Amino acid sequence: MSESFTATAAVAHSGVEQFTLQAIEFAPLQGDEVIxxxxxxxxxxxxxxxxxxxxxxxxxxxxxxxxxxxxxxxxSGVNRVKAGDHVIVSFGSCGDCASxxxxxxxxxxxxxxxxxxxxxxxxxPAITSEGKVIHSHFFGQSSFAxxxxxxxxxxxxxxxxxxxxxxxxxxxxxxTGAGAVMRSLNAQADQSILIAGGGAVGLSAVMAAAIRNCxxxxxxxxxxxxxxxxxxxxxxxVIDPTESPDLAEFIQQxxxxxVDLCVDTTGIPPVISALLAALAPRGTLGIVxxxxxxxxxxxxxxxxxxxxxxxxxxMIGDTDLAEFIGELLQYYRAGSFPIDKLVTxxxxxAINEAMKDHMAGxxxxxxxLPRT
Numbered sequence: 001m002s003e004s005f006t007a008t009a010a011v012a013h014s015g016v017e018q019f020t021l022q023a024i025e026f027a028p029l030q031g032d033e034v035i036x037x038x039x040x041x042x043x044x045x046x047x048x049x050x051x052x053x054x055x056x057x058x059x060x061x062x063x064x065x066x067x068x069x070x071x072x073x074x075x076s077g078v079n080r081v082k083a084g085d086h087v088i089v090s091f092g093s094c095g096d097c098a099s100x101x102x103x104x105x106x107x108x109x110x111x112x113x114x115x116x117x118x119x120x121x122x123x124x125p126a127i128t129s130e131g132k133v134i135h136s137h138f139f140g141q142s143s144f145a146x147x148x149x150x151x152x153x154x155x156x157x158x159x160x161x162x163x164x165x166x167x168x169x170x171x172x173x174x175x176t177g178a179g180a181v182m183r184s185l186n187a188q189a190d191q192s193i194l195i196a197g198g199g200a201v202g203l204s205a206v207m208a209a210a211i212r213n214c215x216x217x218x219x220x221x222x223x224x225x226x227x228x229x230x231x232x233x234x235x236x237x238v239i240d241p242t243e244s245p246d247l248a249e250f251i252q253q254x255x256x257x258x259v260d261l262c263v264d265t266t267g268i269p270p271v272i273s274a275l276l277a278a279l280a281p282r283g284t285l286g287i288v289x290x291x292x293x294x295x296x297x298x299x300x301x302x303x304x305x306x307x308x309x310x311x312x313x314x315m316i317g318d319t320d321l322a323e324f325i326g327e328l329l330q331y332y333r334a335g336s337f338p339i340d341k342l343v344t345x346x347x348x349x350a351i352n353e354a355m356k357d358h359m360a361g362x363x364x365x366x367x368x369l370p371r372t
Contacts, residue, residue, distance in 0.1 A: 003028060004025050004026055004027060004028055005025070005026040005035060005073065005147070006023060006024070006025050006026075007023075007024055007025075007026065007145055007146045007147040008021060008022070008023060008024065008145060008146045008348075008370070009021070009022065009024045009062045009127075009134070009142075009144060009145035009146070010062070010063075010064075010144040010145065010348060010351045010368075011024070011060050011061070011062055011129065011134060012050075012051050012059060012060065012061050012062070012063055013059055013060045014053065014059035014060070015053075018352045019051075019144070019351045019352055019355075021348070021349060021351075022129055023129060024062070024127050024128070024129045024134055024145065025127065025128050025129065026126060026127055026147070026149055027124070027125065027126050027127070027128070029073060029074070029075040029076075029149075030075055030120070031075045031076050031077030031078070032075055032077050032078060032151050032152055032153070033074075033075040033078075033126075033149055033150070033151060033152075034071055034073065034074050034075065034078060034081060034149070034150050034151065034152050034155060035071070035072050035073035035074075035147055035148070035149055036067065036069045036070065036071055036072065036087060036089055036141075036143075036147065036148050036149075036150060036155070037069045037070045037071075037072045037146070037147050038067045038068070038069040038143050038145060038146060038147060038148055038168075038370050038371075039068060039069040039070065039164035039165055039369070039370070039371055040067070040068050040069070040164055040165035040166065040167065040168045040345075040367050040368070040369055041064045041066055041067040041068070041143040041144060041168050041348075041367065041368050041370070042066030042168045042169035042172070042173060042200075042343075042365055042366065042367050042368075043064075043066075043351075043354055043355060043358050043365070043366040043367075043368065044065060044066055044169075044172055044173050044200075045199070045290070045358075046065070046139075046172075046290070047063045047064060047065070047144075047355075048355065048358065048359065049290060050063055050138070051063060051355075054293075055116070056116075057116060057118060057135070057138065058117075058118040058135045059135065060129075060132070060133075060134050060135065061118055061134065061135040061136070061138065061142070062127065062134060062135070062136055062138065062142035062143075062144055062145055063138050063142065063144050064138065064141065064142060064143040064144030064145065064148075064368075065089075065091065065138055065139030065140070065141055065142075065143060065171070065172055066143070066168040066169045066170075066171055066172045066173060066367075067088075067089040067141050067143025067148050067168045067171070068086075068087065068088045068089060068158075068164045068165075068166075068167035068168035068170075068171070069086075069087065069089070069143075069147075069148070069164060070084065070085070070086055070087070070164070071083050071084060071085045071087055071155070072147070074152070075152075078152045079152075080152045080153070080155070080157075081152050081155050081157060085155075085157050086157065086158050086159070086160045086162070086164060087155040087156060087157055087158065088155070088156045088158055088167050088168065088170055088171045088325060089140070089141045089143060089148060089150050089154055089155055089168070089171055090139075090140065090141075090154050090155075090156065090171035090172065090321055090325075091105070091106070091111075091114075091115055091139045091140045091141075091154065091171075091172070091316065092108075092111075092114035092115050092137065092139070092140030092141075092150075092151060092153070092154055093105035093106075093108035093110070093111070093114065093140075093153065093154075094108050094109070094110040094114065095153055097109035097110060103320035103323075104318065104320070105320065105321060106315040106316035106317070106318065106319070107315060114137070114140060115137065115138070115139045115140055116138075117137070118135030118136060118137060118138070119135065119136070119137060120137065126149050127142070127149070136149060137149075139172070140154045141154065143168070144348070144351065144368065145348075145370065146348070146370045146371070156171070156321060156322050156325050156326075158325075158329065159329075162329065162332075163340075165343075165345065165367060165369055166339055166340055166343060166367070168367065169200060169339070169342075169343070169365050169367065170325055170328060170329075170339070171325070172316065173199075173200045173201050173204065173365065174200060174201075174204045174328070174339055174342075174365075175204075175316065175317045175319050175321075175324060175325060175328065176201050176204070176288060176314070176316050176317045177200070177201035177202060177203070177204030177205035177206075177208065177263075177265065177288070177317070178204045178205065178207065178208035178317060178324075178328060178337075179208075179314075179316065179317015179318055179319040179324060180201075180205055180208075180263050180286050180288050180314045180317050180318075181193065181205045181208035181209050181212065181261075181263065182208045182211070182212060182317075182324075183317055183318045183319055183324065184286050184312060184314045184317060184318040185261050185263070185284055185286050185312070187208070187209055187212045187214050187261055188212065188214070189212060189213040189214065189215065190215060191214055191215065191260040191261055192214065192215055192216035192217075192218070192255055192259040192260050192261070192280075193205075193209050193214050193216070193217055193218070193259060193260065193261040193262070193263065194218040194219075194220065194251060194255075194259045194261070194262045194263070194275060194278060195209070195217070195218070195219050195220070195235075195262075195263045195265070196220045196221075196262070196263065196264045196265060196266050196271050196272075196275055196289075197220070197221060197264070197265035197266040197289065198219055198221030198223060198226035198227060198229070198230050198364075199226075199265060199364060199365075200342050200364050200365040201265040201288060201289075202219065202221070202230075202263070202265040203226070203229065203230060203233055203342055203364065204339075204342075205263050205265070206219060206230050206233045206234055206235050207233050207234060207331075207336070207337050207338070208337075209234065210233065210234025210235075210336070211234075211331060211336055211337070216236050216237065216254075216255060216259070217234060217235045217236045217237070218235065218236065218237045218238070218239060218251070218254055218255070218259065219235045219237070219238045219239070220238075220239040220241050220247070220251070220271075221238065221239075221240070221241075222240055222241055222242050223361055224240070226361075226364065227240065229341065229364075232341070233338070233341070237254050239251065239254070241271070247270075247271065247274035247278075248274045248275075248277035248278045251274065251275075251278040252278060255278070255280075257280050258278055258279050258280030258281070258283060259278055259279060259280060259283060260279075260280055260283050260284070261283065261284055261285075261286070262275040262276070262278065262279060262283070262284070262285045262286065263285075263286045263288060263314075264285065264286070264287050264288060264289050265288050265289045266289045267289030267290045267291045267292070268289070268291075269291060269292070269295050269298065272285070272287065272289075272291070272298045273298045273299060276298045276299045276304075276309065276311070277299070279307070279309055281307045281308055281309075282307070282308040282309070282310075283307075283309055283310070284309070284310040284311075284312055285298075285309070285310070285311050285312065286312045286313075286314045287311065287312065287313050287314060288314050297311065298311070299311075339365075342364045342365040343364075343365050343366075343367050344357070344363035344364070344365070344366055344367070345367050345369055345372075346366055346367070346368055346369065347368070347369055347370075347372040348368045348369065348370040348372070350368075351368055354366040354368060
């Protein structure tokens with residue numbers, strides 16, 4: 001489409017605590033670009049981190065990267081999707097580098113410029129408001145808005161009977177947790193697994209471990225309601241980490257020989273160290289949570305060597321997007337991946353309230369509904 005397009009977005013401004021709803025204007029679409037009418041977008045902790053200006057993403061900006069909706073406009077070169085398609089919007093990747101060619105787009109060699117610079121890959125702005133540039137392309141979408149501009153490669157077409165308001169978080173947090181278990185660690189039925197953190201990523205990992213029939217699924221989470229939900233979703237044991245000053249010892253009371261696999265979703269260095277200490281010989285620790293800047297690798301290298309331990313960094317679950325998301329949707333339809341139990345809905349106009357509830361732990365996965 002050659003003409004510009006107007007929409008509404010929740011814009012983050014530098015030094016301003018709250019988001020502001022304002023009118024935005026999209027530039028004319030480039031050949032491979034698509035406009036998606038957003039019907040639901042999840043709030044992820046990464047949105048919170050960027051809003052707090054911990055990273056260098058430029059402001060003013062539209063954040064949001066767990067969107068789902070309906071394609072309304074397509075560029076002249078688009079052939080993978082069409083107007084009217086229901087889609088999950090995920091992160092940007094180039095499709096040509098060594099990682100993308102190996103079906104590992106989350107490690108795309110061009111990840112920064114496609115997802116973190118706030119502009120198109122060619123450096124041009126895609127969105128303005130009152131003549132001023134509003135930075136976009138956050139994780140390839142910037143979907144805290146009524147409409148988002150993305151690339152056709154970022155989109156996963158889904159069946160039209162699926163509830164769009166639930167689908168967005170699958171594109172990031174949910175596939176991150178599930179992928180950590182089912183792809184990165186490839187958990188098996190004869191293995192034990194410990195998951196630190198009972199948020200959306202951790203509970204998605206629990207559901208994935210239950211699908212894999214892991215013999216022991218332990219969840220470490222201080223929030224009692226989340227521990228209860230973890231048990232409902234398939235955890236065999238839950239731990240309140242506030243009950244013991246020695247987390248590794250407390251964990252080993254449940255699994256004396258140590259656990260085979262650990263997934264950290266917290267990013268808290270003492271928790272990560274405790275998980276490493278709780279591993280059985282030849283065990284693997286997968287790190288998903290965002291750690292504070294300059295956090296050193298956990299543990300004693302001699303101990304890691306002598307016990308044959310592996311520490312694995314995990315980005316968005318090491319998934320190949322369309323194939324894995326399709327698999328998760330099959331589990332959802334079968335009732336074994338009930339993501340609806342994680343979601344609390346808010347209108348987009350209540351984004352500041354939703355952010356507050358997210359930070360306070362009063363919801364597991366806040367989903368904003370721009371059309372409400």
